[in-house]
Amino acid sequence: MDIDKGSTQADRSGGSPAGADGSGTQGGGPRGPGSPIEFRLDAASGVPTYLQLVHQVEHALRLGYLKPGDQLPKVRDVVASLAINPNTVLKAYKELEVKGLAAGRPGQGTFVQATLSQVALPELAGLHKSLLGWLGTADAAGLDQDGIVALFTSALRDFHERRGGMGDRPGAAGAETEGAA
Amino acid sequence: MSMNVIEASGLGKRYGSTWALRECMLAIPAGHVAALVGPNGAGKTTLLNLAVGLAEPSAGAVTVLGGYPAGSAAALDGIAFVAQDTPLYQNLPAADMLHLTRNLNRRFDQHYAQARLAELGIPLNRKTGKLSGGQQAQLALTLGLARRPRLLVLDEPVAMLDPLARHDFMATVLAAAADDGVSVVLSSHVLAELERVADYLILLSRGRVQVAGEVEDLLASHRMLTGPAAEADKFAERPVVHVRRGQAQAHLLVRATVDDPVPPGWEAHPVGLEELTLAYLREPGAGALPGPARGRDTQPSEVTR
Numbered sequence: 136m137d138i139d140k141g142s143t144q145a146d147r148s149g150g151s152p153a154g155a156d157g158s159g160t161q162g163g164g165p166r167g168p169g170s171p172i173e174f175r176l177d178a179a180s181g182v183p184t185y186l187q188l189v190h191q192v193e194h195a196l197r198l199g200y201l202k203p204g205d206q207l208p209k210v211r212d213v214v215a216s217l218a219i220n221p222n223t224v225l226k227a228y229k230e231l232e233v234k235g236l237a238a239g240r241p242g243q244g245t246f247v248q249a250t251l252s253q254v255a256l257p258e259l260a261g262l263h264k265s266l267l268g269w270l271g272t273a274d275a276a277g278l279d280q281d282g283i284v285a286l287f288t289s290a291l292r293d294f295h296e297r298r299g300g301m302g303d304r305p306g307a308a309g310a311e312t313e314g315a316a
Numbered sequence: 317m318s319m320n321v322i323e324a325s326g327l328g329k330r331y332g333s334t335w336a337l338r339e340c341m342l343a344i345p346a347g348h349v350a351a352l353v354g355p356n357g358a359g360k361t362t363l364l365n366l367a368v369g370l371a372e373p374s375a376g377a378v379t380v381l382g383g384y385p386a387g388s389a390a391a392l393d394g395i396a397f398v399a400q401d402t403p404l405y406q407n408l409p410a411a412d413m414l415h416l417t418r419n420l421n422r423r424f425d426q427h428y429a430q431a432r433l434a435e436l437g438i439p440l441n442r443k444t445g446k447l448s449g450g451q452q453a454q455l456a457l458t459l460g461l462a463r464r465p466r467l468l469v470l471d472e473p474v475a476m477l478d479p480l481a482r483h484d485f486m487a488t489v490l491a492a493a494a495d496d497g498v499s500v501v502l503s504s505h506v507l508a509e510l511e512r513v514a515d516y517l518i519l520l521s522r523g524r525v526q527v528a529g530e531v532e533d534l535l536a537s538h539r540m541l542t543g544p545a546a547e548a549d550k551f552a553e554r555p556v557v558h559v560r561r562g563q564a565q566a567h568l569l570v571r572a573t574v575d576d577p578v579p580p581g582w583e584a585h586p587v588g589l590e591e592l593t594l595a596y597l598r599e600p601g602a603g604a605l606p607g608p609a610r611g612r613d614t615q616p617s618e619v620t621r
Binding site: 178181184210214215216218219220223 | 484495511512513
């Protein structure tokens, strides 16, 4: 789930991106050298290793940890920190290139080229907070974790169906979500 | 480059009246981390010893690094080998071990060795026998890599190490593969870790090569079919590797790709390297070997016998 911020790796290479708590300090300022993210592996997930790396980059793009121009961890550093086959990392980066999310720069590394995040980090933090408020209400009402997931999934489905039925009004999405809090 | 780092044809080794390795055909392409797996006594150590020139074949031949006879000067120059028991002089301090290795080798990257040992925090004045198991393994590996080999051969390198030391050891090996393009051939019992580490698999069984190929090709050409046990025999005409059968349900490991049709009532799932390896280990009669064209081609493997 969570992407570790690149503190350990960035420390080693000299730079240390601040604002790891997602409070919006990484708005636009230049970051230190190295990558803002670090990969992890879940051996029990059954998901192929290269796909785990792809998913983690996509996840970081959605949550705003990575933005265009950011460098992905160097192949050599990923190999040394996770003890995985170099070809696995190359395959993951190739997949990200095919998806148009990253591009290799000869002699430098692989860099983020596009973003998946439609919402800026401060807004995401606000949404996160309102969702926590809703979770508190659900918990107080006696829902357990599975119940909450089931309810959320069903509401999300209803929401999409309703929006599909009303035609293309994607702008209304944010307002309705916030209404949940 | 389509060089083979190890190539064997009709290779055999007999100890007394017992063949430890027999009619071994093998071509491991360069640029891979190749895992050599198999039960105890399958001939893994014998094969590695023949490849690095520590043993003489009783039959056939083995060449390395694109055709050099195993054990020749050119072959030895390009290979680093770390044997099962971490070969170090236990009474020598690490610094002397370093000095000795440098003087015994034509090429030795002193700067790399010293920087690496400092990074690992290995005390140079301590006798190697007093270092931890993980440190001894890292020292032996560093001495091997400082020779700047093109092929690194490791016999059960992590068998004796704790999980953290094992991770760090493999990280050093894989970083060398990433940095310098060193090809790696290692034997291992630790199946669970192979999936992350290896991209080429050789499975030895009873002194013969049972499975060989790129991991990606092997996984793409096998599927696990799950369905009613009563219908399991319908698959007789298909290349079934291994069957696990309950009273109602059966799991069949078959040679098939994602594009092959799944019979009605059956589910097809992808298989992992550990599952695949275990299935073949349980079925010494089944095999998956590269086609007649040596190395890689569009038809990655075919069923044999």
